[in-house]
Amino acid sequence: MAGDTLIVNVCNNLGNQSTTIHWHGIFQNGTNSMDGTTGVTQCAIAPGRTQRYEFIADRPGTYWYHSHVGGQFPDGLWGPLNIHDPNPPFKYDDEFTIALADWYDESSPELVHKYQSPEGLALDGTPKPSGGAVYGYWSPHGPPQLGKNLSIPVVPGKTYMIRLICAASYPGIAWDMNGHAQTTVEVDGTYVKPQFIKKGGVLVRLAPGQRQAVLVTMDADPSKNWPIWSILDLNILFGNKNIPKAVPIAEHYNPNVTSWLVYNKSAELPPAHVYYEDLLNDDFYDDLDYVPLDGMPLLEPVDHQIIFNVTAKNISSISRFAINNSSYVGSDVPALYTANTIDQKYVANPLVYGQVNPIILKHNEVVEIIINNKDSNLHPWHLHGHNFQVLDRPNPYGGVYNGTYNRTVSRVPVRRDSVMLQDYSYAVLRFRADNPGVWMFHCHIELHVNSGLMSTFIEAPERLVAHNKKPTQATLDLCKDYKIPIAGNAV
Numbered sequence: 001m002a003g004d005t006l007i008v009n010v011c012n013n014l015g016n017q018s019t020t021i022h023w024h025g026i027f028q029n030g031t032n033s034m035d036g037t038t039g040v041t042q043c044a045i046a047p048g049r050t051q052r053y054e055f056i057a058d059r060p061g062t063y064w065y066h067s068h069v070g071g072q073f074p075d076g077l078w079g080p081l082n083i084h085d086p087n088p089p090f091k092y093d094d095e096f097t098i099a100l101a102d103w104y105d106e107s108s109p110e111l112v113h114k115y116q117s118p119e120g121l122a123l124d125g126t127p128k129p130s131g132g133a134v135y136g137y138w139s140p141h142g143p144p145q146l147g148k149n150l151s152i153p154v155v156p157g158k159t160y161m162i163r164l165i166c167a168a169s170y171p172g173i174a175w176d177m178n179g180h181a182q183t184t185v186e187v188d189g190t191y192v193k194p195q196f197i198k199k200g201g202v203l204v205r206l207a208p209g210q211r212q213a214v215l216v217t218m219d220a221d222p223s224k225n226w227p228i229w230s231i232l233d234l235n236i237l238f239g240n241k242n243i244p245k246a247v248p249i250a251e252h253y254n255p256n257v258t259s260w261l262v263y264n265k266s267a268e269l270p271p272a273h274v275y276y277e278d279l280l281n282d283d284f285y286d287d288l289d290y291v292p293l294d295g296m297p298l299l300e301p302v303d304h305q306i307i308f309n310v311t312a313k314n315i316s317s318i319s320r321f322a323i324n325n326s327s328y329v330g331s332d333v334p335a336l337y338t339a340n341t342i343d344q345k346y347v348a349n350p351l352v353y354g355q356v357n358p359i360i361l362k363h364n365e366v367v368e369i370i371i372n373n374k375d376s377n378l379h380p381w382h383l384h385g386h387n388f389q390v391l392d393r394p395n396p397y398g399g400v401y402n403g404t405y406n407r408t409v410s411r412v413p414v415r416r417d418s419v420m421l422q423d424y425s426y427a428v429l430r431f432r433a434d435n436p437g438v439w440m441f442h443c444h445i446e447l448h449v450n451s452g453l454m455s456t457f458i459e460a461p462e463r464l465v466a467h468n469k470k471p472t473q474a475t476l477d478l479c480k481d482y483k484i485p486i487a488g489n490a491v
Ligand code: C2O
Pocket: 022, 024, 066, 068, 209, 382, 384, 440, 442, 444
């Protein structure tokens, strides 16, 4: 429930790997050290050790948690985190949670290794998912169902709030419920004016890290099953152009139970009303179309503008990504431990302090970030400790930022914590720096994180004194021992 204090003891029984857990979307106001970011807010939890995370579940909404140590979450170290509202602003009878994810024949460390080796570069490194995309179902009424073949019990005629989470590690994912209209009411923890989904038919499309809650009234006819359907963006972009136009009867069709939504094995086939060309030509993401229910106006004027030029870069034959030419590597000492020592020397030469791509923010300033994507990949960006207003995000190949926005900026822009940046395009984001701490800002594609597509915002460092714990030498040694090895060099 919103306002609750959440306490989670994470015992690392992974044997030979260190870990941390990040609570994706939780602001951690006043609890920066609970954000779970390795090398930024903490040392990783060594094998055999336990860490207690304690923080306030401050806003109702749909969130998730995942490991923030290289390559662990794609192999399954994640789960949903729903914060309930004692007085939700919408009426519904019941709710359930659906996670969309991708999976691969190789384990994540293998993929990371391949991606970060000259061999991987030669192979173009792009992982080929062996599957996707509905991966889990959680309901308040029984045990979860994990894996591809789900049967979701629903009561005909009832309205459900369905919380969708995109836990994919590489592509975005589309979702549809054949024959059922979906109305969006929440995006990334922000309530929005109820909005009927219309793009590409009735599809929801989520970028890695994004969440969206939709209201759906189940068909009143108890004599029918309904297929649910989902597809990876990669399969739309590079997939079979002859996707059949109709879905066969779901394999798990159960004539005795008349009120199930069914995910079928051949569910990468779209519903009858969705056509491949529609999918391909669709604007892909409708995540800017929503209006926050609280009507929070556009933040202005801008006090601090930051421009990030994103490029792909080969360093010593290793495929890396760079922001303004620097590719992130983690530091030995978590930035939070030293942030209060930041001074002008640091600002002038952050590398001396082991920091790559740090941005220092003043308390309460309005920050505008323009991410210029000079790369052919899509990059879903996620900010820790905040959500941001999205002012503009042109279509793929929309061109780099040249000083003006394309779109008429809405006076009440959507606020989210994750947004898809399209290929050869840009995104304009704003937020107020009202949460002192050291916060990661990164692409949520796990392979790209491991390839350096990351920066840190060091917000109001002078206010961090209270958070800073003086680490003992033993702690710092542990940090070193369990530092995640990253191929390539910093710059
Ligand atoms: Cu969901 Cu820094 O991540």
